Amino acid sequence: MKCPFCNSVDSKVVDSRHTDENNAIRRRRECEVCKRRFTTYEKIEEIILIVEKKDKTREYFDREKVLRGIVQSCQKRPVSFEQMEEIVNDVERSLFHSMKREVKSELIGEMVMNHLKDLDDVAYVRFASVYREFKDLNSFQKELEHILQEKENK
């Protein structure tokens, strides 16, 4: 960060705090050369992620939409809203850390499913049935058997 007075690049932070809106960090810096002070703002870049759906159409990643799907699957199940939000947070974090600009909706679905599988079987199967669009009872049953098998092997 260049000093606006003498262009020196050596400065130290003397104070940093969140702005009132909490969307930026305000830092007071002191130039090591001319000792004058200046302020910088550090903003979190909003990351835009595009989701490619099964029908090849694209839309912006929408965490509310993911959360809604989870809430629906967890109806009357012993999963707290906090746990549901934690799933979305985790999915969001991994997506953003992957640095991809575009992901397939299937990937998001699989990530959510992996979390639900550990939390609640019924919620998992409900979510999976929507996401994977089980064509018939047969494939649904296969998935159930697969879960039961996995549980036994644990």
Ligand SMILES: [Zn+2]
């Ligand atoms: Zn300076």
